Amino acid sequence: MMTTTSDYLARLDVALRDVPHGVAAEIRAGIAEELSSLGPDAAEQRIAQLGDPAVIAREAMDAGGYVPPAAFAPAVVPAPVPLTRSRGFAIAAAIALSFGGFLVPFVGGLVGAVMVVMSGMWRTWEKVVAICAPLVLFGVVLLFSLPAYTTTAVEVHEASGTGTAPEAVNPLLPTVYDFGHVSILVLVVVAIPASGLWLLWRMRGRTAAL
Missing domain, CATH: 1.10.8 (Helicase, Ruva Protein; domain 3)
Known part of the structure; x- marks a missing residue:
């Protein structure tokens, strides 16, 4: 026993x-x-x-009142977040879209636009608005500027064809060309950077899983 x-x-x-x-x-x-x-x-x-x-x-x-310890289990390692879905990548994309064109004309902005498209931190419509809005504004400004340029060129040509000296232009007053240049400058300096800053604002409070 x-x-x-x-x-x-x-x-x-x-x-x-x-x-x-x-x-x-x-x-x-x-x-x-x-x-x-x-x-x-x-x-x-x-x-x-x-x-x-x-x-x-x-x-x-x-x-x-004791609680038995949980059975041993191997720690679950979370899968790494893809680079394109990280906040760091999204911030870099928005900054490149806003100011990349100033560092490397055209190419820098194009790289920023591609990075924005690849990022998983924004919805599709937000990417479309950020990338296309400045282009649409540029097209509208260019469309309204062309008639003014054409009209001015015709007037100068006709005036010179009659042998009559063209009307003197006051250099202190803005011309049609000045308005066109200023419009394009404002578009490049304001509209494009604003689109990237708008993306940063839209990203606030979001995590990698949109």
Whole structure:
């Protein structure tokens, strides 16, 4: 019967492994002392009365308010965020769209536009607005400037064809050409940078998963 007692104590040790050491040692020592003082038949009866060691361990945990540690599991490493879906890439794209053309004319702005298209931080309509709005404004300014340029050229040609000197132009007053140049300058200096800054404003509070 000593084998039965030994087996029971071994099962008890396994069941008590999640119980705090001090409590588990006290329970195990008490049961071992009690069983060792009994004869074989009495020990067998006492083991039957004590019941499953797992129940003893659960009751000890409940009485002390202990929570068993979670079963060991390998740490789940989150998948890395693709570069094009990161906030850093989006910020670089917006800055390149706004000011890349100043550093490398045309090419810098084109690179910024491509980066904006690749970024996952904005919705499709936001990318379309940011890239196309300055182009549309440039087309509108150019469309309205062409008639003025054409009219001015015709007037100068006709005046010179009659042999009459063209009317003197006051250099202090803006001409049609001046308005056209200023419009294009404002478009390049204001509209294009504003589109990139607008993208940065739209990105506020967003995470990599849009």
